[in-house]
Amino acid sequence: MVASPTPPLETPNVAHPSGARILSLIKAAGVREVVALPDIVTSDGLLWPLSKDPEFRLTRVCKEDEGISICGAMSYNGTRAVMMMQQTGLMDSLNAIRAIGMDYHLPIVMFVGLQGKEPHLLPEDSEAYGVRIVQPVLDAMEISHSLIEEPDDEEHIPPAIDAAYAASRPHIFLIGRAPETP
16 A cells, blocks of 8 residues: 655745845845855845846855945945845854854845745744754844845835944844745
């Protein structure tokens, strides 16, 4: 007797944030410089559209900590920049964030795709260890962060960027669901 295969678990249908809205809110916060490494969560909805937008200047880097340094340096002349990466790169660059963002008090703003996170679960409930530990690590380092998953979550982007620059401290936007393509 051959056992029948187990049917795949169905993922509930969930709403996704709008890539176009995120990009317009990044612009509304006065950001025109984006430093990035491609990440599967944000590439279609954010990175590729902004690479074609003449209002943004995209700098591609080979390592995330390199991007952290570039964003920190731009803040010295009043240029607002954001770094885009996935959580594995965030974890790789924690020492640079600690030194440049926390010790030197520079406003490093990051958009971090949570690669491997199930769209219907919160990060702390994810099966992916690398996703589950991101928020506790950021909390332990006292790094401001917020989650962008639902369409209305986008609205706090400009105030959070403004606050990061006013306080000269890092802020990390954790992207829990792939933004819809503009």
